[in-house]
Amino acid sequence: MPLINVKNITVTYGKHKVIDNLSFSLEEGDFLCIVGPNGSGKSTLLKAILGEAKIHSGNIILDKELKRNFIGYLPQHNNIPEDFPATVNEIVYTGLLNQTHFVSSKYKKRADDALKTLGISSLKNDSYSNLSGGQRQKVLLARALCATSKLLILDEASNNLDYNSKSSFYALLKKINKTENLTIIMVTHDLDHKNLLGNKILSLDHDSPFFGSTDEYVRRIHAH
């Protein structure tokens, strides 16, 4: 049984059909990249999977095992006010709240590990409002990593990351996808990396809709 089964979904905003009769399914351990031009409905699809956007017709069936508290999500736009007084640790800990009520030291360890893998351990007691754009993005990534144990949903997560951070972040994603059998869905415009990342691709481009393996997608691009 697939982990996520999207069956003939249509999502509309008013009269505007953003997603029109889309179907695909993912197995546990899949790494899906979603590509497509601005406004093609990538973020909307993620919101539909998370239950944040209303589906007009069709349905999305999530595996019974995939409970809310196994999903980590990094939205495209974050809602944290620039000047919010909070430390990096305080923010990252909120990602643990789907597993624990009081954040004990056992869980704090997990947050420490997430900060370490993203290379921002030294910032953990710094104020979020004093960080650079890329550093903030890493904090929110760490928060999403803390919240995830089965599925990680990333909407243009590599925004604001410098070249090195981006490469090491992508390497990290590949690693946790393999070693922890974590399912990843990632929206990206980063086509340079597409043949390096993920085993499946979904293109929401109206002119060339596609769902299938990354290899096949690459072959098709080259054929054109």
Next chain:
Amino acid sequence: MLTDFINMFQYDFIVRAFIAGILISVCAALLGTNLILRRQSMIGDGLSHVAFGATVIALSLGFTPLYFAIPTVLIASFLILRISNNKHINGDAAIAILSTSALAIGAVVNALSPGSNIDINSYLFGSILAINQTDIIIIAIVAIASILLYFTFYRQIFAITIDERFAKSVGIKTDLYNAILAAICSVIIVLGMHMMGALLISSLIIFPCISARLMSKSFKSIVIFSVAISVITFIFGLTASYSFNLPSGASIVCANLICFIICWVYNKLR
């Protein structure tokens, strides 16, 4: 000065005012951090006007103010919550309409009721004599319950305050928390109103947090400083109110203003 301070505790009403005031100050500071950081401070202001209107109506018609004002303000707080969640309504304007209407209706009912001799001034600017025996029991129960609730759900409340959408995505029941916070806020405003005054109670919610914000870089330190500032300014304010016969609310707000200036200077010099 110190003997004056000790002497004033020989009066029961002063002891009551101190106990009630400290409890309310702590609650107001905790709620304030939440409201201010979410840019919803006008909710406190709106509710205090509703509380005033309801209290005046209750007194004019001969009801016990608390029993009439608490339900009224609770209803108003849920209305305000609905309004501020609705993207199609201009929230600020709607809250202003609700609060000024409540104020106006209160004043009209008061003027129409024959033989009414309510000391409006004490309700507007606060009275040190305000807290009676029943009040203090209600205040103690509500305040202690609120404080316990706040610290039990501290991380969850922080998550909602900083990023409600993410909080929802990790399974926190944000609507429930918002409703509980609004309810506590209403009750605290009603309970604190008579001592602080309807025009000034919202400053008890706002001032400590904005002063604390100047000194802190983490949420935890804002919470700690807010509570400390709130309690200290209350003690200074109430002592001054007693010593110089000032309206208690006004004198507490002045103490907060001085504290804010000190924090601001500290922030600039740092």
